[in-house]
Amino acid sequence: MNSLTMGLTDEQKAILRALSLMKGPAGCKEIGEKAGIPWRTVMARLRGLKAEGYVETPVEGKYSITDKGRKAIS
Template identity: 40%
Template structure:
C-alpha cells in the first residue's frame, strides 16, 4: 500500500512539472493531505524527491528512474 502511494506521489510530481506543496499533490491525487505528508520524508530519505525550500517538493532524477 505504501509503495503504491509512493509511486502515485512521484507520478503526480512528475506530471505537475514544478515544485509543489503536499496540499497540491494531495489535490491532484484526490486524497487527504495527511496521506501525502507522511510519505514525503521517507521518499526524500530514499533520494526520490527533494525539497528546494521548506514545504515544497520536486521529483529527483532517481525518482524519475523509479517510475520507469
C-alpha cells in the same frame, strides 16, 4: 518491474507520478489533489521518499521529484 519501485507502495508511486506532472516544486495539498490522496498522508509519505532520495525540497515546504524518483516510475 523496475528494481527501484520494488520497495515503494502504491501511494508512494502515485505521489511520484503526481510530482512528475507538476510544473515545479509543489506542496502537500497540491500533490494530494493531483494524486487523489489526503494531504496528511502525502506529507507522511514524502518524508520517507525524501529520505530515500526520490524527492527533494528545493524550497521549504515544497517538493520536487529527483532523477531517481523519475526512474522509479518509468
